[in-house]
Every structure is written in structure tokens, then in C-alpha cells.
Amino acid sequence: MTTVTSLTRSLREAAAQALTSGEAAVVIGYELNDGEAAAPAFVRAPEDAERLIFDESCFGNLAVYLAKEEVRRLGKLAIVVKGCDLRAINVLLRENVVSRDDLLLIGVRCSGVGRPALRKCSFCEVRDPEGCDTVVGDPPEPPPTDPGKRYAEIEAIEELSMEERWAYWQKQLGKCIRCYACRQVCPLCYCKRCIVEKSTPQWVETSPHLRGNIAWNIARGLHLTGRCVSCGECERVCPMKIPLGSLGDKMAKLVDEWYGFRSGMSADEKAPFTAWSPDDPEPGIL
Amino acid sequence: MSSYKQASEDASGWQPRIVAFLCNWCSYAGADLAGVSRFEYPTNVRIIRVPCSGRVDPMFVLKSFERGADMVLVSGCHPGDCHYTTGNYHARRKLLALREMMSFLGIDPRRFKMSWVSAAEGSKWSAVIRQITDEARSLGPFESFPTFTLQEVKK
Numbered sequence: 345m346t347t348v349t350s351l352t353r354s355l356r357e358a359a360a361q362a363l364t365s366g367e368a369a370v371v372i373g374y375e376l377n378d379g380e381a382a383a384p385a386f387v388r389a390p391e392d393a394e395r396l397i398f399d400e401s402c403f404g405n406l407a408v409y410l411a412k413e414e415v416r417r418l419g420k421l422a423i424v425v426k427g428c429d430l431r432a433i434n435v436l437l438r439e440n441v442v443s444r445d446d447l448l449l450i451g452v453r454c455s456g457v458g459r460p461a462l463r464k465c466s467f468c469e470v471r472d473p474e475g476c477d478t479v480v481g482d483p484p485e486p487p488p489t490d491p492g493k494r495y496a497e498i499e500a501i502e503e504l505s506m507e508e509r510w511a512y513w514q515k516q517l518g519k520c521i522r523c524y525a526c527r528q529v530c531p532l533c534y535c536k537r538c539i540v541e542k543s544t545p546q547w548v549e550t551s552p553h554l555r556g557n558i559a560w561n562i563a564r565g566l567h568l569t570g571r572c573v574s575c576g577e578c579e580r581v582c583p584m585k586i587p588l589g590s591l592g593d594k595m596a597k598l599v600d601e602w603y604g605f606r607s608g609m610s611a612d613e614k615a616p617f618t619a620w621s622p623d624d625p626e627p628g629i630l
Numbered sequence: 631m632s633s634y635k636q637a638s639e640d641a642s643g644w645q646p647r648i649v650a651f652l653c654n655w656c657s658y659a660g661a662d663l664a665g666v667s668r669f670e671y672p673t674n675v676r677i678i679r680v681p682c683s684g685r686v687d688p689m690f691v692l693k694s695f696e697r698g699a700d701m702v703l704v705s706g707c708h709p710g711d712c713h714y715t716t717g718n719y720h721a722r723r724k725l726l727a728l729r730e731m732m733s734f735l736g737i738d739p740r741r742f743k744m745s746w747v748s749a750a751e752g753s754k755w756s757a758v759i760r761q762i763t764d765e766a767r768s769l770g771p772f773e774s775f776p777t778f779t780l781q782e783v784k785k
Contacts, residue, residue, distance in 0.1 A: 498734070501734065502734065504736075506733070506736050506738065507736065508736070509734065509735065509736030510735070510736025510737065510774070511736070512736065513735045513736055514736075517735075539689070545693075547689045547693065548689075549696075555696060558692075558735070558737075559689075559692050559696065562688070562692060562728070562731055562732075562735070563688070563689060563692075565731055566688050566724075566727060566728060566731060569727050591731075591734075594730070594731065594734045595727065595730075595731065598727060598730050599727075603723075616723060617720070617723060617724060617727075620716055620719030620720055620722070620723060621719070622709055622710060622719070624719065624722055624723060625726075626709075626722055626726065626744075627726075628726075628729070628739075628743075628744070629722070629726075629744045629745060629746060630743060630744065630745035630746075630758050630761070630762075
């Protein structure tokens with residue numbers, strides 16, 4: 345049992361305070377777990393706030409619970425958010441999935457999660473979550489971050505020839521067993537009925553062969569274009585270790601370069617696929 | 631009359647299959663005008679009329695490839711001329727994202743084409759089809775999509 349950090353202590357205080365005052369009926373946070381990842385915790389009584397922790401094992405993105413009906417039924421929600429999780433919540437707010445009035449955001453100043461630190465932490469720009477109701481933790485002493493490296497992984501793939509890329513993705517996507525863990529963990533994949541479950545017509549072949557796998561991953565990638573906040577959860581939970589994050593990153597890079605758009609940086613933004621400009625680039629259109 | 635067809639006939643008899651999604655208001659009328667004006671163009675193109683290029687979901691394109699299309703074309707009104715004001719702007723963002731995704735995965739992006747053809751551009755329509763049919767012919771059969779099999783997963 346590790347000693348309780350001052351960050352965890354102030355987090356527990358903020359959670360207990362929210363529950364005592366009635367500002368929230370439940371606090372969604374992290375608690376100790378046997379595995380490497382902290383478990384999600386749903387705290388409904390002030391005395392239970394002692395269960396909450398925050399340390400580098402808290403890398404899951406809790407925003408995924410906000411769109412779930414069974415969670416919304418619990419009452420007004422308070423949620424513990426890192427800056428990166430807040431980006432996903434901003435997308436949910438922008439898409440009117442949740443209302444800001446129904447949410448109490450307990451921000452945590454985070455100096456990187458994961459052992460070793462996650463890749464996304466090495467170029468984090470949102471260590472200090474902005475726009476939360478309360479923020480706990482000392483201003484972080486961030487390890488040097490390099491936003492220029494944000495797209496380094498996919499740039500390496502882009503440099504390959506087309507045949508090499510095809511060989512690479514055939515190998516990667518061929519591994520997919522269509523468990524849809526990527527979809528379940530994604531805070532932004534909240535459709536009540538996913539396109540892959542629609543059968544008249546059957547847009548995506550459901551058996552795990554390459555043709556269906558390609559269609560599924562393209563469909564998912566495009567549904568997340570301009571929405572994905574690169575939280576990396578899909579890649580983390582993939583049992584087949586498919587580098588799914590790079591599909592999201594590729595589309596994030598595209599909307600960044602073409603439309604100057606970065607998803608989740610604020611709740612007021614207009615998504616690239618709901619907006620347009622007469623001057624949009626159109627390379628290759630005849 | 632049949633000069634174009636003779637010149638483009640492949641030795642093996644293989645002909646590219648091109649699926650074209652045309653917006654009702656511009657490109658479909660443009661293709662109609664090409665016919666009425668008796669402009670010649672290859673018969674490799676299968677036209678599917680849609681209300682607007684913005685109606686074309688990327689899944690339509692993928693499905694066409696899965697079912698054996700060698701090339702897919704989406705054609706709509708010129709920017710600024712959409713019957714529904716902005717449908718083609720949305721199509722442009724959405725479908726170019728698909729093409730970029732295809733390219734990233736190593737699926738030849740030259741298999742997917744977009745064009746702006748107005749109702750007055752019968753000659754442009756026939757030129758576009760001549761151009762992309764020639765390109766489809768030189769690219770050869772698009773085997774990646776239809777030939778995915780379970781065997782590839784087993785290894």
C-alpha cells in the first residue's frame with residue numbers, strides 16, 4: 345500500500361464535498377486495482393470517497409461512462425478528469441450527448457500516466473485541465489513535451505511505399521478478431537446501434553476476415569474523423585495489439601493540416617464534417 | 631464510330647468496371663447531355679443516380695470495391711452550384727477523407743475519383759470518363775478488395 349499523495353487527498357476532499365453538498369449523486373473516479381491499470385470507481389457516499397486515488401496507474405479514459413444510459417440514471421455525475429479526458433468530454437458536450445449543467449468536472453493536474461509513461465504523455469499540451477468546476481493537484485512540473493512528435497508514429501508509416509503500407513496493414517488488420525473492444529472503450533463511439541450491427545443492408549461484413557476488418561476499421565476511422573481526441577484507449581485495449589491509435593491519429597493529422605482543426609480543444613468548436621468552406625483543399629478532383 | 635472501343639479493347643478481354651455515383655441535379659444531367667449530344671465515351675461506367683453527392687456515404691464506395699468495382703467515381707455539382715447549397719462541400723470533406731484513409735492503408739487512392747460536372751458539361755463528362763477508363767485500364771484489375779480471404783487471417 346502506497347502512501348496517500350497530497351493529490352489523492354485533495355481529490356478525495358473534492359469528491360466528498362461534491363457528494364455532501366448534493367452537487368453530484370455519484371463521483372466517477374479511479375480506485376486501486378490488482379492489475380497495472382486503476383479500476384474505475386463509482387462513489388455514491390461521501391465516506392466512500394476514501395476509495396479514490398490518483399496516480400500514474402489512472403490512465404483509463406472515464407469519459408466513456410458519460411454517454412451510457414445506466415450511468416446517467418444514477419443522477420448528476422461528477423467525474424475525475426485529466427486534461428486529455430477533458431478533450432473527449434468537450435466533444436461529448438459539443439455533440440449534445442451530455443449537458444454541462446448535468447456534469448461536475450473535477451480536474452486533475454496530471455504530470456503523465458502509465459508505467460512507463462504513455463506515448464501521448466510525451467507530447468501532452470493539456471496537463472492543466474481548463475474549464476473544470478474544481479481542479480486539484482499542484483501545478484504540474486511537466487517533463488519536457490514535444491508537440492512536434494504528435495504525428496511521428498504515422499509519419500513513419502506515411503513514408504513507406506504504398507505496397508509496404510498495404511503489407512503492413514494487411515498484417516495488422518488481419519489480426520482483428522472483431523471483438524469491438526475498441527468501440528466499447530471509445531468515449532466517442534456512443535451510437536445506440538452501430539453500423540456494424542446493421543444488416544439491411546449489411547455494410548460491414550461481420551466475420552473476422554480481412555475484407556470485413558478493413559471495412560470496419562475504415563468505417564470506424566471515418567466516423568471518428570474530426571472527433572477522435574487521440575486518447576489511445578482503442579489501442580490500449582486491443583487484445584490483438586493492432587496499432588489502432590495511428591488510424592485515429594492519421595485522420596486527426598488530416599483535419600489539422602487541411603482544416604486547421606483539433607478535436608476537443610473546446611466545447612464550442614464546430615466539427616470538420618459539420619462545417620465546410622468554399623476554399624477547402626480539393627487535390628485530385630477532376 | 632467504334633474507333634474508341636477498338637483502341638481500348640484489352641487482349642485478354644478484361645474490361646474495367648467503374649461505378650459512378652452522380653448527383654441528380656448536375657452530373658446526371660451532364661451525362662444525359664453527353665448522350666443527347668452523341669458524345670462518345672467508354673461503356674465501362676455504371677451510373678448510380680443519387681440526390682446529391684453529399685448523399686454518398688464512404689460505405690457506398692467501399693461496398694462497390696468489395697463487390698468488384700475497379701474504380702469508383704463520385705461526381706457532383708461544381709462548388710457553389712449545389713442544388714442543396716452545401717451538399718457538395720460536405721461530400722468533398724467526407725470523401726477526400728476516405729481517399730486519404732485508403733492511401734494511408736496502402737489501398738491505391740487512384741481507384742477513387744471525384745469530379746465536378748455541371749448539367750451543361752456533357753463534353754466534360756465524356757472526357758472525364760475517357761480519362762478515368764484509360765487510367766483504370768492501365769491500373770488493371772483491382773484485386774485487393776474482392777480477393778481478401780480467410781486464408782490471410784490464418785497465417
